Amino acid sequence: xxxxxxxxxxxxxxxxxxxxxxxxxxxxxxxxxxxxxxxxxxxxxxxxxxxxxxxxxxxxxxxxxxxxxxxxxxxxxxxxxxxxxxxxxxxxxxxxxxxxxxxxxxxxxxxxxxxxxxxxxxxxxxxxxxxxxxxxxxxxxxxxxxxxxxxxxxxxxxxxxxxxxxxxxxxxx
Amino acid sequence: xxxxxxxxxxxxxxxxxxxxxxxxxxxxxxxxxxxxxxxxxxxxxxxxxxxxxxxxxxxxxxxxxxxxxxxxxxxxxxxxxxxxxxxxxxxxxxxxxxxxxxxxxxxxxxxxxxxxxxxxxxxxxxxxxxxxxxxxxxxxxxxxxxxxxxxxxxxxxxxxxxxxxxxxxxxxx
DNA sequence: TGGAAATAGCTTAGCACTAAGCAACTTAAC
DNA sequence: GTTAAGTTGCTTAGTGCTAAGCTATTTCCA
Numbered sequence: 079x080x081x082x083x084x085x086x087x088x089x090x091x092x093x094x095x096x097x098x099x100x101x102x103x104x105x106x107x108x109x110x111x112x113x114x115x116x117x118x119x120x121x122x123x124x125x126x127x128x129x130x131x132x133x134x135x136x137x138x139x140x141x142x143x144x145x146x147x148x149x150x151x152x153x154x155x156x157x158x159x160x161x162x163x164x165x166x167x168x169x170x171x172x173x174x175x176x177x178x179x180x181x182x183x184x185x186x187x188x189x190x191x192x193x194x195x196x197x198x199x200x201x202x203x204x205x206x207x208x209x210x211x212x213x214x215x216x217x218x219x220x221x222x223x224x225x226x227x228x229x230x231x232x233x234x235x236x237x238x239x240x241x242x243x244x245x246x247x248x249x250x251x
Numbered sequence: 252x253x254x255x256x257x258x259x260x261x262x263x264x265x266x267x268x269x270x271x272x273x274x275x276x277x278x279x280x281x282x283x284x285x286x287x288x289x290x291x292x293x294x295x296x297x298x299x300x301x302x303x304x305x306x307x308x309x310x311x312x313x314x315x316x317x318x319x320x321x322x323x324x325x326x327x328x329x330x331x332x333x334x335x336x337x338x339x340x341x342x343x344x345x346x347x348x349x350x351x352x353x354x355x356x357x358x359x360x361x362x363x364x365x366x367x368x369x370x371x372x373x374x375x376x377x378x379x380x381x382x383x384x385x386x387x388x389x390x391x392x393x394x395x396x397x398x399x400x401x402x403x404x405x406x407x408x409x410x411x412x413x414x415x416x417x418x419x420x421x422x423x424x
Numbered sequence: 425t426g427g428a429a430a431t432a433g434c435t436t437a438g439c440a441c442t443a444a445g446c447a448a449c450t451t452a453a454c
Numbered sequence: 455g456t457t458a459a460g461t462t463g464c465t466t467a468g469t470g471c472t473a474a475g476c477t478a479t480t481t482c483c484a
């Protein structure tokens with residue numbers, strides 16, 4: 079399964095070759111990394127979405143439930159905390175919460191200490207569903223990763239990505 | 252700039268720690284890779300968008316122009332080729348082409364050999380603009396990459412990503 | 425050669441998001 | 455204690471996508 083592959087050509091290599099023909103002056107080294115990251119991200123989003131989809135959840139809804147789940151008992155956060163964590167505007171969050179509340183997966187209740195604010199809490203159904211969804215999503219990821227790389231190279235990849243993430247998310251000048 | 256970093260904790264490490272507290276049974280190793288890939292992809296999309304944005308282009312428009320540009324002279328493709336390359340429905344492509352044609356960056360003309368089909372061609376303005384935009388986008392990527400990793404580790408990262416991309420884009424069973 | 429199937433690009437309806445702005449409320453400043 | 459400033463969640467308008475369906479045209483093949 080995980081013997082180091084002979085270096086095959088992938089779709090990103092093909093794009094880079096095309097650029098080399100028409101714009102040989104360009105330095106395309108960064109595409110080798112970011113072009114692939116973009117495509118992997120998109121492909122894995124599709125795979126995960128398929129895993130939750132079987133449970134009737136979209137990616138956005140899953141993200142809300144998972145954020146509540148991993149906050150621990152009593153599975154309660156404010157809409158603001160959720161939209162900040164998920165890098166979503168408050169308008170977008172209102173829509174997600176509406177849908178999830180209608181599906182009975184969470185509950186909105188007034189915050190007892192601040193009458194402007196709300197508390198969003200997972201219901202029992204929501205808790206049970208998200209536990210299954212997290213398992214399914216993670217299984218899809220694990221399967222893909224271990225089919226591509228052994229544990230050692232996967233760990234090496236994770237380290238390189240960690241350093242790149244720091245820089246990428248640092249406020250641009 | 253590129254001395255191997257002391258292992259700092261990043262946002263993905265924090266999320267994984269949270270899961271470990273509330274669901275210690277989960278195998279979260281794959282998140283180390285795909286969680287970071289997702290976040291880097293998002294962060295870099297924002298950065299690139301900012302680079303083209305200065306030229307009045309959104310990411311979607313840029314992608315269309317760049318695909319035409321790297322196809323080489325005479326910078327002509329069909330709407331179908333474009334939507335297939337960019338993994339976009341034909342409806343979405345119609346909208347992008349409308350906007351770009353209105354801006355004078357490309358032209359639609361009938362295909363002489365197939366009366367169902369069109370040919371989409373970059374105008375001179377479109378060609379000049381996309382050449383500037385590609386330079387700007389690539390500069391933003393190059394800057395981020397070289398601030399995070401030296402050339403050697405960047406190449407190593409590219410190789411690991413290539414293998415992961417093969418598996419991620421392979422049709423799921 | 426004629427008819428069925430496939431393909432091209434467009435249209436429409438629906439969805440999920442952002443940006444901007446709102447009223448209600450809380451906090452800070454003096 | 456009053457006023458100014460900030461925060462919260464929601465609403466609205468606008469954007470860009472998908473899915474499904476349409477017409478016109480081409481290709482396949484019996």
